[in-house]
Amino acid sequence: MKIETKLLHAGLEPDPTTGAIMTPIYQTSTFVQEGVGKNKGYAYSRTQNPTRHALEKNLAAIENAKFGLCFGSGLAAIDAVIKMLNPGDEVISTNDLYGGSYRIFTTIFEKYGIKFNFVDMTNVNNIKNAITGNTKLIWVETPTNPMMSVIDIQGIANIKNENIWLAVDNTFASPYLQNPMDYGADIIMHSVTKFIGGHSDVVMGALMLNDETVANELYRIQNSSGAICGPQDSFLVLRGVKTLHVRMDRHCYNAKKVVEFLQGHEKIDKIYYPGIESHPNHEIAKKQMRNFGGMISFTLKNDTTAAAYSILEKTKLFSLAESLGGVESLIGHPASMTHASIPREVRTQAGVVDSLIRLSVGIEEVSDLIADLKTALD
Numbered sequence: 001m002k003i004e005t006k007l008l009h010a011g012l013e014p015d016p017t018t019g020a021i022m023t024p025i026y027q028t029s030t031f032v033q034e035g036v037g038k039n040k041g042y043a044y045s046r047t048q049n050p051t052r053h054a055l056e057k058n059l060a061a062i063e064n065a066k067f068g069l070c071f072g073s074g075l076a077a078i079d080a081v082i083k084m085l086n087p088g089d090e091v092i093s094t095n096d097l098y099g100g101s102y103r104i105f106t107t108i109f110e111k112y113g114i115k116f117n118f119v120d121m122t123n124v125n126n127i128k129n130a131i132t133g134n135t136k137l138i139w140v141e142t143p144t145n146p147m148m149s150v151i152d153i154q155g156i157a158n159i160k161n162e163n164i165w166l167a168v169d170n171t172f173a174s175p176y177l178q179n180p181m182d183y184g185a186d187i188i189m190h191s192v193t194k195f196i197g198g199h200s201d202v203v204m205g206a207l208m209l210n211d212e213t214v215a216n217e218l219y220r221i222q223n224s225s226g227a228i229c230g231p232q233d234s235f236l237v238l239r240g241v242k243t244l245h246v247r248m249d250r251h252c253y254n255a256k257k258v259v260e261f262l263q264g265h266e267k268i269d270k271i272y273y274p275g276i277e278s279h280p281n282h283e284i285a286k287k288q289m290r291n292f293g294g295m296i297s298f299t300l301k302n303d304t305t306a307a308a309y310s311i312l313e314k315t316k317l318f319s320l321a322e323s324l325g326g327v328e329s330l331i332g333h334p335a336s337m338t339h340a341s342i343p344r345e346v347r348t349q350a351g352v353v354d355s356l357i358r359l360s361v362g363i364e365e366v367s368d369l370i371a372d373l374k375t376a377l378d
């Protein structure tokens with residue numbers, strides 16, 4: 001099946017007791033056993049729940065993976081992956097990492113003796129040079145937040161050895177635009193909160209992978225640490241995921257039009273979007289992505305916080321908020337929101353300057369979105 005069909009059908013069957021076409025919300029903690037140790041595949045909802053199970057099968061299929069696991073948030077999914085490591089193990093990650101991932105690595109896991117090495121991953125040689133005998137995991141995010149850097153997944157798969165897991169945070173692209181498994185990734189992570197859920201009504205995370213031994217280890221951690229998602233949230237995501245392709249097509253179409261508008265506006269300085277030819281890794285984006293997504297960052301010629309704030313305060317359709325990937329358009333200011341905890345000199349070097357604005361372009365009619373931005377900019 002093609003992904004558009006898998007989104008609607010993979011892993012799903014009519015409910016065996018009633019024939020309900022939609023997977024019911026099995027809002028139950030436990031399951032009555034026919035005899036001691038004799039159950040219908042479910043014993044306790046931390047270990048497994050039928051609504052979550054349906055979603056896990058669906059999400060695995062849409063990333064071309066055999067196994068799927070869902071968690072209470074994207075960070076809980078990351079937490080499970082890092083818990084497979086031991087003290088002394090080393091992780092290589094990107095210096096342009098989602099702030100929450102950086103925080104869990106450095107403030108939670110470093111104190112358990114796991115080392116994190118952050119490099120500029122846009123050049124694969126930097127990763128090659130950082131690999132040591134203790135490297136156990138390469139943690140990639142592409143495109144990155146908020147600079148939209150693109151990292152060559154296949155390039156990394158080619159230079160690493162089989163003792164190192166290659167994990168990709170595929171949140172920004174979504175499974176519709178990019179399938180890291182096809183380029184040699186071992187583990188895929190999603191903040192389901194974003195494009196997969198798509199409606200800003202759920203916080204959830206997911207892992208997808210093919211190796212059965214590693215999958216069993218992750219299921220053990222999921223059950224042992226217990227950071228699962230509930231049946232109601234699983235139902236909402238099963239509903240959201242069915243329209244991922246339709247939504248993403250519109251996110252991409254609208255983002256392209258918004259980029260064209262920004263390119264023609266006199267107050268705009270730089271635009272960060274993998275779909276523009278001047279993007280440093282545009283060719284890699286073209287190779288590994290089906291389209292370029294709904295996220296755009298840009299800077300103003302008047303590079304001041306005040307200039308950025310005046311735009312953030314004036315848009316009406318673009319709501320000022322954290323998060324991304326929902327059907328409604330959002331606008332944000334990385335320097336004072338997601339990257340506020342990073343010293344100004346450090347974030348400026350990474351491109352997060354005072355006037356940097358990030359857009360999550362929604363699926364409204366694009367002429368209304370452009371009119372909203374034009375009014376705010378003018």
Ligand SMILES: *Cc1c(COP(=O)(O)O)cnc(C)c1O
Nearest residue numbers: 073074075098100171191193204
């Ligand atoms: C939001 C996000 C996360 C964290 O996911 P939560 O669901 O908020 O825990 C991780 N990576 C990226 C790229 C994100 O955008």
